[in-house]
Amino acid sequence: MLHELLEYARRENLASEPGFKSKPVKWLLQFTPDGNWIAPPIDLTDGDKRSKGREFNRCPDLTQPEMISSGSRHFLADSLDKVVLLTKEEATEKDCAAHASFVGLLDKASSAIPELAPISATLNNEEILTAIQANLNDLKAKPTDSATIAVSCGHKPHIFIDSDEWHNWWRGFRGAISQSKASNSARKKTIAMRCYLSGELVEPAATQNKVTGLSDVGGQATGDVISSFDKEAFGHFEFEQGQNAAISEEMVKSFTDALNHLIKRRSIRMAETRIVYWYSRDIAAEEDVVRDIFAGAGLDEDDGNSAKRSTKSEPSERQILQAESTARKLLEAIRSGQRDDLKGCQFFALTLSGNSGRVIIRDWMQGSFEQLVESIDAWFSDLAIVSRDGKNILNRHKFAALLAATVRDLKDVPSPAVATLWRCALNKSRSIPDSMIAQCLHRVRIDIVQDQSPRAARIGLLRAFCIRKPGVPAMTAELDETVDDPAYLSGRIMALLAAVQEAALGNVGAGVVQRYYAAASATPALVLGRLVRTAQIAHLPKLEGGLRHYFESQLTDVWNRMKSTPPTTLSLEKQTLFAMGYYQQKAVRGKRSGNLPESESSE
């Protein structure tokens, strides 16, 4: 799977050279060629409060061990407390040392870039620093905001990190750090090992770069690593750190850059996991079926180079409908040969979360784009269910609603369930797991017993289960009067008995449904006979002729179809059919009566 990330990094031309990293920068400090400071600093966020600043693709970067071993700070771009000693309280000795380190690096680099020498001198001047700090305070800048420097002589400022003039100097500087680190190391020997990603004989990177953007799913704000072998028990055969999973420094950089890029641009947060997906070729935004259809799970992504974030945006029904029709159109186009270019296209999906600074890979999926579109089409088709008022067919279930169908609240969804349901959505031959359906049935039962109509997403999930599970009669979206499964018919009888009672007595508080649904859905033979008898004696006689005749004929029809006594006990599959029968029969009643009570008709 990591080799697919490498391929993505190559295709997207991501800067994957060690020592360089894409970073957002918020403030630009300008200086004249003589080193005089030009007020005020430029805010690179363009007024967007949520933005972290302008993204620069190739910023100098040192890893934490490199910073510790060299005693250096970042070069050219760092936080304001390091660049201009902007602190909330009086600067400590440590703050001063970090600032001195930043300025010292500028001074060292002035051998290659002479313009940096006067700037370095200016940043050492306490008076000017105080003026810059005051100006930044007026602009409500924070010490942790990132900043960089530029030279300006009237026209467009020359931003150093945007040019490549310092690249060679920086490579040399980093190389010197690595050499000094190696010579300080007690190990004189190193093993050349095969890189798991390139297959080349390499010296494995001891540690890995951080993957950022998983802090909302259990990761750390500073980032997490794919693998780390700092604990003795996780090493093998006396290998040290990275030798346990030999990957060269370049390859580590490449796949972490690719993953960071994807997390920012193509990721969806679902419960406590983040799903990252991509394709083997560029796919137009309107053809990105995954993005559109699963957006309902709480999209949290960047739209590219801008820092605009559409956090927690719920897609409109129109968007979901459009996505559904896109899937169907694409499928037809691929099958008819109009879109041969998409035939060889592959999709990839990783499900990630974090655990104490380490990335957990929860799932990996890959397949052809055609399969993906076909599965998404089948997914919505399988989930289609009649609305509770019987007027519409609902198949626009948001993925988050389907996840929540198994629990009381979305936040209670366990992480493995996300990966499981995600797999079902992207693979049409995969059954919905029994455990998930058991939980869903439990929620449906609670809904019904509490006199609430079950959520359509829950019944949709039950229908998808019936369709995909071998040996279970495939259910239609609406009531199917031809089905003669005793469990399904028992559910229908239950709904009819409830309707009879309601018609005869009105709202009685705890009616037959509230009192007997739970028992009837598991052991119909014990309950239904008694309830039918009660209806015949106590409820039907209270109804007027036409209505009484209607209910009697309905009950007789369903009962005749059963051809045997109601089942003694129901298995999970049969309980699902019971719930479907009850819901669909009730929807027919809702459609005929024209309107439902307010509490039931609202979704």
Added chain:
Amino acid sequence: MNSSHILEVWGDFACFSRPELAVERYSYPCPTPSAARGVFEAIYFKPQFYWQITRIDLLSSPNYIALRRNEVKDKISESAVKKWIKGTAAVEPLLADADKSITGTDQKGRTQRQTMALKTPRYRLHAHIVPRPGNESELHAYNSQFTRRATQGKCFQQPYLGCREFIAFFRLVENADAEPKSCDYSQDIGFMLYDVFDIRSNNYEARFKRDSDNWKQIKPAVSIFKARIERGVLEVPPVGSDKVLKSTLTVERND
């Protein structure tokens, strides 16, 4: 002619950890050649030959399950154990449920780790015996002994699927034509671990000699190969093939 042996193996769980994802473990979809070799060696092995895995069939599609367990961070030191035996040092327990407040360090005690294991795996492993030089004449005897032991369900240790706790059950497949086909599953795995040791070398053979000097000579030599599962079949190249990339080179650093 060398006869090929086929074993069908299955179990409740399996985890063939990808080395690059070995800390929060994620399993390969099928056994590595070294894991498959371990299954054969658990049934029958002599230092006079090694097992060459030739093919692995997946009989069911990979079905992942997430397991989160408490694990320990440190290992018992071999030298410390020797000292305890001699009585020259006091026994220090390896605390399985301690945290930093008890051990005083982040390097010891308990840690929670995730394992993405495989649920109800089932494979067909193809392998043959390759005698080491000088033992070629015994090949027929080796083959007969393996067949006899595997048919009777004998093994000197219970075979396992990647991790010791995921035990494997096995049966010898005698008529391959009558067996069900492998599942319809394809995946490009990328570079996969072939073996941690060079199984052809005497160095590897030394593992099985009870001579402490030989034990010290054993050095891992990780080899990898490009793996692709095609319709449920992973073809494994022979260890001597160019397709198996070895790393035996040791580099002296110039100071």
